[in-house]
Every structure is written in structure tokens, then in C-alpha cells.
Amino acid sequence: MTELTQLTLSEARDGLRKGDFSAVELTQAHIKSMETNRDLNVFITEVPGLAIERAKEADHNRSHGKAGALEGLPLGIKDLFCTEGILTTAASHILDGFTPPYESTVTANLKAAGAITLGKTNLDEFAMGSSNESSYYGAAHNPWKRKGDPRYLVPGGSSGGSAAAVAAHTCLGAIGTDTGGSIRQPASFCGVVGMKPTYGRCSRWGVVAFSSSLDQAGPMTRTVRDSAILLAVMAGHDAKDSTSADMPVPDFEAALSGDIKGLRIGLPCEYRPDGLNSDIAALWDKGVGWLKDAGAEVVDISLPHTKYALPTYYIVAPAEASANLARYDGVRFGLRIEGESLDDMYAKTRAAGFGAEVKRRILIGTYALSAGYYDAYYLKAQKVRQLIHQDFVSAFENVDAILTPTTPSSAFPIGENSDDPVSMYLNDVFTVPASLAGIPGISIPAGLSSDGLPLGLQLLSKRWDEETLFRVAGVLEEAAGFSGLSIGGEG
């Protein structure tokens, strides 16, 4: 039955509709794959028993003509989404044993549509990282390896477990969150499609908060069509998130017309710095060729404040994180280290419960918000963020979408970039600007590096125009003809 794990999400959906196999068979095949891929450490918590129970219900629903849009499709859920009755860790020691008594809106939407949860996927602690190495539960591993090199590589981060789980065919699709590139960068490293929708498209309610003005949930899948199918279910207005958009959710799958004739695609010169990796530069050129061949018009554009995006992000995100993570104090849930006083208990609990990167960001954020520094750092960053946003607004007056590389490198060996925080931050140089601007972005696996690793191309569009993004992404995917990994195999 292992061949069922070779199906895309849309093929599995159609197969279930036709009755070629049951949801129980489909789920069992993926549970098997989850077990054989345990060396990748992609799941923090597996829930095979619950999954089979749900699959039986799904088959029952279908036989009674009540199948939802995702009825019987097994998915991985980033362990940042609160799931009722299932351990939720954010990959942090400080949330030890936390079992949410409620369900996040996004996972509730998936559940209501009939999707099956296989387990909770690994991530960087509190989604802070670009390699999945900051997880308290150990690094997740990329199922791809360099040609002739047996070392495990990072899957990227923070949604590294989700990306690796999809690439290794342990689930049909997964959901992640993206704050500065946490869906798109791991998607690029693992050779899958990663979509960050417009800020406000998906409710943030019940998602463990990192940086509230940036966090956004999105799908991670093996195809663009699968991405469109999942996003349509995840998205939608939610009264419980005041920043969730009260506007209709389009039929994203219907946007995959394959026709991009006459669309204008921008190429920002700032994304081609001196010394850009030659494999990546060449792939970007190829991507331009594919879009031209499909009838798009390609134009050079400039996004002049691009170089300030990363330092801006490393004020805004830590500042918001320092406020959001103040709630972890050993009183209401998770870890508690006893102290001599209440204050001492807070300080000891937080010292033991947070890992090094999370502490760094809380301290940077605390500093940037502290008396005497607020204007110099936080307010300054908010102003530069406005300029970065305006760069995109101006660009989209002239183009329909923007094409860039997703990452400045391919996946790297575990431990390679962990000495210097700033060098790790540079992984997100091409993804952070769109996060700051709140615009949607998607990474498409488009080719392999000279040492045999997946590389992604990123498409960006203006706010609320995911349809154009999916349309162009579909064409790019078709032209690239990227083939992912076969079952549990090597790249």
C-alpha cells in the first residue's frame, strides 16, 4: 500500500471520491511512512490512533454523502498550532506537558473539512530559527542529502519538520507558519511548495504567538494545486482574531488556469547582490526564461530599501516576541522551577525553559523597547518597515508579480551556521521583505544545485492577490518539471 504515499493531495482527494481506496487505507499508508522515517525526527508527537479513528469517520461520512473538501486526507500540523487534547510544545521546554483545551481556528477549519491529523511536526523553538536546530526536541533532518555526502542536512526553519515531512511523503501536506520566511525557506531547502498568504488571510487565533504583526499560517505541499486546495480551507474571517480579514476567500484552485500571457513580472535588482550563489543565479535566469516562454512580460524593477529589511525585522520581531513570550512564567501552564520568591520563580523558570536563541531574541526585544531606546530602535524600525512596504506598493503599480530566488543557499549540514546568530539570520534575506510588507509569497521547487539539492524560486504579489500568485506558480512548476523524492529515498 506504500504507493498511496506517492499520490499528491489532489490525486488522493480524487481517488477517495472515486472509491479507489479508503481513508483508512490512505491513513495507514502514511502512518507506516511516518514510522519508517523516524530517523528524520520530523514529528514531535505522532497520533496514529486518533488518525485511524478519524479515518473511519471520514469513510463513514463519505458513504453517507457528507464528505468535506479534505475528507480523509492525512496532514502534518506544525507544533505551533494549539490542538485540543493533543500535546502542543512550540518545540520549547517551557511548554512541557501543555495540552490545549481548545483548537486553533486554522486547524479547526481543516478538521471541519474532514482532514486527518497524523501528528505535530518539529520546528525551531517558538518558530525562531532558520534551520530547525533550536528545537528542544532535537533538530529535524532534511530527507535530501548532498551527492556523495552522508551527512544529515538541516531542513530549514522554522517549519522544518513540516517541510521534511511533506518531502519524505509521510503526509499529503502540512501546515506551517511564516514570520520572516519560516514556510518559504524550508520549502526551498526540502524541495516542496511553501505558501505564505497575505497577512490577515488566515486567523492567528490559537497559534502560539511569536511576532503578531508578522505571523501568518500557510500550506506546505508537493504541488501548487495542493497548496491552493489547503489554503482555501485554512483561510477565512475569524472574529477571534481582530487582524483576520473580513473578506471572501476566492476559489484558489480555479485560479490555476495555466495562462499568464501578458502578465508583467518584476525582477528586483537588489536580489542579485555581488557574490550571489551561481547555481541560484542560473536558476533564477531559467525561471525568467520559463515565464517569458509562457507569454509573460519581464521587467527590471527596484526595491531600494531591501538591504534594511533584515535589521528591521530583527528589531520588530524580537520586540513583539519579548511581549508575547512574557506569558511563560511558570504559573498557568508548562514548566515551573521553584524559587525563593515569585520573581525568582519567574526568572528561574524562564532561564531553564527557553533555549539560547529564544533568550537572545527576548533580550534584544526588551532592550529595543526599554526606556531611552524605544525611539532609536523600535520606532525607527517601524518607519523603515513603512519604506519597505512602500517599495512594494510602488512596484506593484507596474507589475503583477515579482520573481526572486527563495534562499541565498541550498540546505547546509547540521551545526554549520550555529556559531554566529547573524550569519543564520542571513538565510532569510530574500523572504523577510515580503513578511514586513504583509504581502503573499510562494516558493516553488525549481531545480537542483550542482551538488544535488533542491532550490526554490519565490513569487510575490500584492496583498490579497494570491490568485495571481497561484496562477504564475502553476506555470513555473509545470515548466520546471521538478521531481521530488521517491518513498523515503535519497535525492
Next chain:
Amino acid sequence: MSLDDATVRKIAHLARISVAEKDIAPLAKELSGIMDWIEQLQEVDTSAVEPMTGGADMMLNWRKDAVTDGGHTDKVLANAPESHEGFFGVPKVIE
């Protein structure tokens, strides 16, 4: 170095994260490295720029100021390390 040891002690206290004395100096160096890199923002002219204060370019929704949920004491306390008679338990704060 933009952050000295005293500043690191102060922000660690503000953030309620206990840091061992031997870790203060290395942490100051590490955080200074990050802040020195961030310093490049100062070269951007933002004199006529309004700050961008959120991720959404829209008006937030209003709702009636009314109770919409509640009465879940057991659920709220279910994950607490310590609770007594419907309250969270904490170390003694009054001598």
C-alpha cells in the same frame, strides 16, 4: 560594544530571565554583535515617514463590548503546575 555588562544585567532582570554571572560578558558580546549590525538602520532618512504599526493595511473590526465566552475554570486550570480551589497556586508573596 553597544551593550555593556550592566545593561545586559538590567534587561535580563526586566525580561525575568536569570543569567549566571559568568554568562553575562559572553552574552553582552553576542548581543552587541547583533545590535551593531542593526545600527545600519540609522543611516535611513525616516524624517517624513509614518511608522508602520501592524501587518494589516485595514481598519480593525469593532464588536460589542460584551461577554462572549467564559465559565471554563476547570479547563483554564487544567494545565497549571499548581492550583487551589479554582485559583492558580504561586509561591507566597506576602510575608
